[in-house]
Amino acid sequence: MAMQVHTSTIGDATVLRCEGRLTMGTAPTLRSAIDSAVTSGRARLVIDLAGTAFVDSSGLGALVSGLKRTRQVGGDLRIASPQEQVRMVLDLTNLDRILQPFDTVEDAVHDW
Amino acid sequence: MAGHDVVERIDEGARLRALDALQVLDTPREERFDRLVELVKELFRVPVAAVTLVDEDRLWAKASTGLPVDEMPRRDSVCTVTIERDEPLVVANLEADARFNAYPSLLGSGLRFYAGQPLHAGDHRVGVLCVMGYEERELDAAELRLLRTLADWVEAELATENELQRAAVLQRALRPRSVIRLPGIEVAGQCLTARHVGGDFYDWFIARGSLHIFAGDVMGKGIGAAIIASSVRAVLRGAARFISIQEAFTRTAYDLDQDLGDTSTFVTAFGACLDPTTGRGQYVDAGHGLAVIVDSEGVPRRLTSGGLPIGAISGDQWLAHDFVLSSGDVLVVVSDGMLDFFETLSDALEALSELCDEDLSAQQLVDEITAFAQRRGPVDDVTVVVVKRLSG
Numbered sequence: 148m149a150m151q152v153h154t155s156t157i158g159d160a161t162v163l164r165c166e167g168r169l170t171m172g173t174a175p176t177l178r179s180a181i182d183s184a185v186t187s188g189r190a191r192l193v194i195d196l197a198g199t200a201f202v203d204s205s206g207l208g209a210l211v212s213g214l215k216r217t218r219q220v221g222g223d224l225r226i227a228s229p230q231e232q233v234r235m236v237l238d239l240t241n242l243d244r245i246l247q248p249f250d251t252v253e254d255a256v257h258d259w
Numbered sequence: 260m261a262g263h264d265v266v267e268r269i270d271e272g273a274r275l276r277a278l279d280a281l282q283v284l285d286t287p288r289e290e291r292f293d294r295l296v297e298l299v300k301e302l303f304r305v306p307v308a309a310v311t312l313v314d315e316d317r318l319w320a321k322a323s324t325g326l327p328v329d330e331m332p333r334r335d336s337v338c339t340v341t342i343e344r345d346e347p348l349v350v351a352n353l354e355a356d357a358r359f360n361a362y363p364s365l366l367g368s369g370l371r372f373y374a375g376q377p378l379h380a381g382d383h384r385v386g387v388l389c390v391m392g393y394e395e396r397e398l399d400a401a402e403l404r405l406l407r408t409l410a411d412w413v414e415a416e417l418a419t420e421n422e423l424q425r426a427a428v429l430q431r432a433l434r435p436r437s438v439i440r441l442p443g444i445e446v447a448g449q450c451l452t453a454r455h456v457g458g459d460f461y462d463w464f465i466a467r468g469s470l471h472i473f474a475g476d477v478m479g480k481g482i483g484a485a486i487i488a489s490s491v492r493a494v495l496r497g498a499a500r501f502i503s504i505q506e507a508f509t510r511t512a513y514d515l516d517q518d519l520g521d522t523s524t525f526v527t528a529f530g531a532c533l534d535p536t537t538g539r540g541q542y543v544d545a546g547h548g549l550a551v552i553v554d555s556e557g558v559p560r561r562l563t564s565g566g567l568p569i570g571a572i573s574g575d576q577w578l579a580h581d582f583v584l585s586s587g588d589v590l591v592v593v594s595d596g597m598l599d600f601f602e603t604l605s606d607a608l609e610a611l612s613e614l615c616d617e618d619l620s621a622q623q624l625v626d627e628i629t630a631f632a633q634r635r636g637p638v639d640d641v642t643v644v645v646v647k648r649l650s651g
Contacts, residue, residue: 171479171480203639204458204476204477204478204479204525204527204595205478205479205480207478207525208478208479208523208524208525211523211525211571212523215572231603235598235603235604236595238548239546239547239548239549239595239598239604240527240546240547240548240567240568241544241546241548241564241565241566241567241568242546242567242568242571244565244567245567245571245572
């Protein structure tokens with residue numbers, strides 16, 4: 148099943164809301180959404196994962212490369228509302244050290 | 260007719276049809292076979308290695324190294340005898356063996372030692388992977404297994420040109436073949452791939468007196484992940500032979516920084532070195548998170564650290580942590596494909612503790628865990644490496 152990415156903005160921040168599993172098959176959709184946001188000059192990104200029950204390593208890869216991409220241009224990428232499996236893989240891989248999850252989208256953007 | 264003993268009756272007509280169906284006879288040399296016989300020659304430290312096919316009245320070599328001819332009469336070839344049975348034929352000294360010492364092909368050649376593993380096409384033995392040498396020699400069990408593994412590879416090559424299948428066999432060949440012989444220590448591992456090939460890898464070897472083990476998982480699946488996995492394995496293996504595992508991880512990340520960056524890939528990996536006599540060791544966890552020691556009471560403890568996956572950020576460094584593998588302890592490293600079968604990490608750990616409680620050998624544990632994954636059909640690659648320190 149295809150994952151959908153819905154884009155919205157809160158102030159300077161761009162929120163990319165993923166609906167569906169973020170996997171090898173769907174990660175390119177998120178990658179290109181991140182790409183077009185950064186290309187259009189919006190480098191403060193929140194990835195809202197409330198609607199994503201499962202992330203595999205390729206999904207994590209899309210998040211990590213998005214983080215690198217935004218930081219290269221002085222921005223940042225934050226994760227909001229991850230579900231249990233997503234928290235678990237972030238914890239296992241220690242990627243929560245660089246992709247610190249926020250409970251809500253509002254928390255993620257609070258200091259931007 | 261004499262010599263009935265246990266040689267099974269061979270349907271020669273069907274055998275020749277199976278050989279024909281391979282469509283390999285009299286085809287030009289191919290690099291994939293040429294390289295293979297060179298590899299076989301190196302692995303067995305012999306002057307002659309060949310992939311031969313036994314045709315109706317001749318022996319024909321698809322690939323050979325160290326042999327002056329590619330073809331000889333069938334009746335003069337040792338390989339003709341090899342394919343009579345479904346087992347390797349090892350002749351320590353051809354000159355001392357009445358079956359072969361009058362073969363014109365061998366007279367004056369100086370070749371004494373011969374070992375050949377039959378090659379199959381379907382159910383038929385159509386050829387042989389053989390090695391020959393000038394010195395009398397036997398093969399030990401590990402060498403026989405190696406010959407068999409390589410023969411399996413040759414058979415797969417003969418049967419298909421499917422590149423992915425070739426990649427899969429090569430990837431299996433990159434797994435550690437050496438059997439670790441350390442008093443009181445057992446090591447075993449297995450890797451199931453969701454596709455022909457995958458991004459999981461594992462490795463083990465002894466360097467500077469310590470047992471080294473590695474397990475890793477390259478992001479993604481399939482051939483792309485497999486290519487990166489073989490690079491990571493090679494760099495880790497090369498580095499860890501000479502420097503500490505802590506430095507080996509940092510070095511590997513440095514060496515592969517551009518490759519991983521260009522492909523937006525990261526790798527989770529666990530590595531450990533263990534002094535086999537004291538059970539003391541050090542480990543590095545690069546975001547793998549799935550290494551567990553289960554003690555003799557069945558209590559699991561995870562070997563964790565804050566290390567990020569290799570390639571997650573540039574210029575990262577890793578810290579080694581100390582651990583002790585006491586008598587009766589089992590170190591189990593799995594890849595995250597294993598987690599797909601459990602609701603939570605603690606469920607997985609609980610299942611593992613129960614299994615370790617049954618006092619199985621390292622190999623039995625690996626077999627149990629992979630059988631469990633196979634029953635459920637892996638959607639991701641699943642890797643298991645087990646190190647057991649025997650009690651007493």
